Amino acid sequence: MSIYLDKNSKVIVQGITGREGAFHTQRMLAYGTQIVGGVTPGKGGTTIETGQPVFDTVKDAVDATGATHSILFVPPFAGADALWEAYDAGITLAVCITEGIPAHDMLRVVATTSGMRIIGGNCPGVISPGKSLVGIMPGHIFKEGNVGMISRSGTLTYEIVDGLTRAGFGQSTCVGIGGDPIIGTTFVDCLRAFANDPETTALVVAGEIGGSDEEDAAAFIQAHIPDKPVVAFIGGRSAPKGKRLGHAGAIISGNTGTPESKVKAFADAGVPVADRPSDIPRLLAERLKPIPA
Amino acid sequence: MKLMEYQGKDLFRRVGIPTPNGVYTTDAGDVKAYLTEHPGSWVLKSQVMMGGRGKAGGIKFADDAQQGETLARELLGKVLKSVQNPDGEEVKSLLVEEKVDIASEAYVSITIDRAAKKPVVMVSRFGGMDVEEVAEKNPDDIKKYWVDASIGYSPYIGRRLAFAAELPAGYRKGFPAILGALYTLFMDYGANLVEINPLVLTKDGRVIASDAKVELDDNGLYKHPEIAQWNSESPADEDQAAAVAIGLGMSNYAKLGGTIGVIANGAGLGMGTMDAIRSAGGEAANFLDIGGGAQADLVKKSYNLVTSDPRVNAMFINIFGGITRGDQVARGIVEALAGDDVRKVPLVVRLTGTNAEEGRRILDAAGFVPVETMDEGAARAVALANGR
Numbered sequence: 001m002s003i004y005l006d007k008n009s010k011v012i013v014q015g016i017t018g019r020e021g022a023f024h025t026q027r028m029l030a031y032g033t034q035i036v037g038g039v040t041p042g043k044g045g046t047t048i049e050t051g052q053p054v055f056d057t058v059k060d061a062v063d064a065t066g067a068t069h070s071i072l073f074v075p076p077f078a079g080a081d082a083l084w085e086a087y088d089a090g091i092t093l094a095v096c097i098t099e100g101i102p103a104h105d106m107l108r109v110v111a112t113t114s115g116m117r118i119i120g121g122n123c124p125g126v127i128s129p130g131k132s133l134v135g136i137m138p139g140h141i142f143k144e145g146n147v148g149m150i151s152r153s154g155t156l157t158y159e160i161v162d163g164l165t166r167a168g169f170g171q172s173t174c175v176g177i178g179g180d181p182i183i184g185t186t187f188v189d190c191l192r193a194f195a196n197d198p199e200t201t202a203l204v205v206a207g208e209i210g211g212s213d214e215e216d217a218a219a220f221i222q223a224h225i226p227d228k229p230v231v232a233f234i235g236g237r238s239a240p241k242g243k244r245l246g247h248a249g250a251i252i253s254g255n256t257g258t259p260e261s262k263v264k265a266f267a268d269a270g271v272p273v274a275d276r277p278s279d280i281p282r283l284l285a286e287r288l289k290p291i292p293a
Numbered sequence: 294m295k296l297m298e299y300q301g302k303d304l305f306r307r308v309g310i311p312t313p314n315g316v317y318t319t320d321a322g323d324v325k326a327y328l329t330e331h332p333g334s335w336v337l338k339s340q341v342m343m344g345g346r347g348k349a350g351g352i353k354f355a356d357d358a359q360q361g362e363t364l365a366r367e368l369l370g371k372v373l374k375s376v377q378n379p380d381g382e383e384v385k386s387l388l389v390e391e392k393v394d395i396a397s398e399a400y401v402s403i404t405i406d407r408a409a410k411k412p413v414v415m416v417s418r419f420g421g422m423d424v425e426e427v428a429e430k431n432p433d434d435i436k437k438y439w440v441d442a443s444i445g446y447s448p449y450i451g452r453r454l455a456f457a458a459e460l461p462a463g464y465r466k467g468f469p470a471i472l473g474a475l476y477t478l479f480m481d482y483g484a485n486l487v488e489i490n491p492l493v494l495t496k497d498g499r500v501i502a503s504d505a506k507v508e509l510d511d512n513g514l515y516k517h518p519e520i521a522q523w524n525s526e527s528p529a530d531e532d533q534a535a536a537v538a539i540g541l542g543m544s545n546y547a548k549l550g551g552t553i554g555v556i557a558n559g560a561g562l563g564m565g566t567m568d569a570i571r572s573a574g575g576e577a578a579n580f581l582d583i584g585g586g587a588q589a590d591l592v593k594k595s596y597n598l599v600t601s602d603p604r605v606n607a608m609f610i611n612i613f614g615g616i617t618r619g620d621q622v623a624r625g626i627v628e629a630l631a632g633d634d635v636r637k638v639p640l641v642v643r644l645t646g647t648n649a650e651e652g653r654r655i656l657d658a659a660g661f662v663p664v665e666t667m668d669e670g671a672a673r674a675v676a677l678a679n680g681r
Binding site for chain 2: 076077100101102103104105106107108110111112138151152153154155156157158159162179181182186206208209211212213216235236237238239240275276277278
């Protein structure tokens with residue numbers, strides 16, 4: 001098993017004929033993802049180079065293909081509209097790659113789309129290695145296995161996953177939740193799903209400074225995931241206060257969002273925090289070692 | 294984008310939040326003319342971004358036109374310094390406002406609660422003071438309400454908060470409408486923060502926003518092109534300006550205090566690289582996320598931006614090649630830094646991904662230090678920065 005997507009998930013691409021959309025559609029197809037079509041208003045009735053049909057609206061695409069998943073490559077100003085269109089057409093999981101959707105658009109979207117899981121915006125997507133990739137991640141660094149991975153960032157996820165794979169730890173599902181301030185799916189949402197996934201036997205949570213998602217994750221792990229070892233990492237621990245570092249969400253303001261608070265929260269929950277990404281496989285191996293009788 | 298007080302009050306008036314009578318000006322002569330025409334007691338408020346302007350001497354009181362002009366001359370051009378801003382900020386303009394007779398001061402703000410994914414309203418009857426101090430010492434004195442954005446604001450929210458926060462009776466009539474207007478501003482103009490501190494109840498029974506703190510979401514500014522222009526008139530963040538000038542996103546560069554320059558592809562990796570440098574015993578001079586692809590032209594501009602900081606004496610470029618090819622990235626870096634128009638500092642480049650080995654050979658041949666892992670790169674960069 002895996003969370004959020006498997007071999008049979010039918011996926012459409014919103015913005016399938018755009019530069020990014022077209023490029024990543026081919027990469028996802030090459031990985032084995034069931035891309036059943038896509039949407040570009042005005043290009044309905046055509047097909048892309050590999051034969052998948054293009055539709056004018058998400059509703060047309062869903063009606064014709066039975067898709068349940070969508071991945072969005074649309075400009076920020078169209079992000080809210082595209083998410084609402086997906087919701088209205090019955091999509092149950094939408095991966096929003098788009099960076100920089102206005103926060104207040106996202107506030108309205110998340111308040112009005114209950115029942116549809118939104119991953120992102122500003123995220124690298126979701127991958128269940130060996131099964132399906134709905135995102136922009138480099139599929140070849142992942143390996144099928146039992147570690148569930150959640151991260152706020154893109155390249156840092158790849159850095160960590162690369163280390164896990166090299167150390168022999170395959171992954172059940174990796175979710176990049178996104179770096180924008182208002183995102184659809186939090187660490188806790190992912191943890192809840194992983195807690196119920198028997199194939200996931202260990203977890204890596206890669207957070208960063210800013211916000212309180214990591215603290216919430218630590219509390220959830222302590223209360224609800226007693227049986228699966230977890231290792232955490234916090235990016236940006238050397239960042240000064242008040243500086244916004246790339247991700248709009250990554251800023252320490254006042255006493256919230258500090259690395260100290262996050263490290264302490266994980267420590268209190270019995271979760272080791274790796275100093276460096278390269279320490280993660282070792283910490284995971286230690287935690288997975290059978291305790292001698 | 295942070296707004297100055299007079300800009301925030303401009304937005305307040307657009308949505309119907311009462312503000313004190315007054316005038317905005319950059320000229321001391323205007324102050325004299327205005328006060329001659331409108332005799333009475335007036336406050337001269339320096340328009341600066343920094344906090345703590347009152348303590349820094351940026352607020353003065355005038356009772357006649359002559360005094361007003363003298364004080365205005367004193368303030369305009371003055372560099373205000375505060376604990377929050379030791380470098381100081383020059384006063385370029387003033388807001389001259391009626392001095393109101395204060396019966397009571399309240400605090401009200403709306404901001405985004407990221408965890409709850411909702412707007413959160415905060416109200417306190419202790420206005421006019423540092424709200425973070427109130428929050429720390431007497432958290433119960435701040436009442437909060439999380440608004441369901443699918444329903445929006447309704448006056449009962451204002452009534453409920455006014456009673457819960459025990460605002461004096463004089464506020465009750467006006468407060469729900471003022472909070473409603475503030476919510477409209479928050480949503481329609483896309484504000485990360487709107488704050489009125491203090492919201493004054495005057496002795497003659499008016500409720501007025503005496504100060505205005507507004508911070509807008511940069512991602513939503515395209516909806517208000519005319520307000521986006523305001524930024525060019527007020528002191529923008531230097532780092533943001535530098536990033537935008539070379540074609541990066543505005544939060545993709547931040548100058549820090551160390552000696553080792555950092556360029557990484559991705560925000561998370563950029564932060565991780567800074568951390569790795571600290572782990573290895575050094576300090577990053579900056580954060581720079583170059584984005585995907587790492588094209589030659591952008592590498593050069595980023596390199597020059599980072600090395601424009603004279604403290605930088607080594608550079609660490611950390612590229613996790615997911616989809617991009619390592620040899621292409623390497624050629625891009627070599628090409629970008631080949632000319633004489635770059636300041637040469639020892640350069641460590643970490644490359645992974647497809648064709649990374651070939652990429653490292655290209656870098657080695659060009660006299661750079663290629664490495665395979667982030668830890669190794671951080672260690673080499675720290676050693677080179679220390680002259681080893």
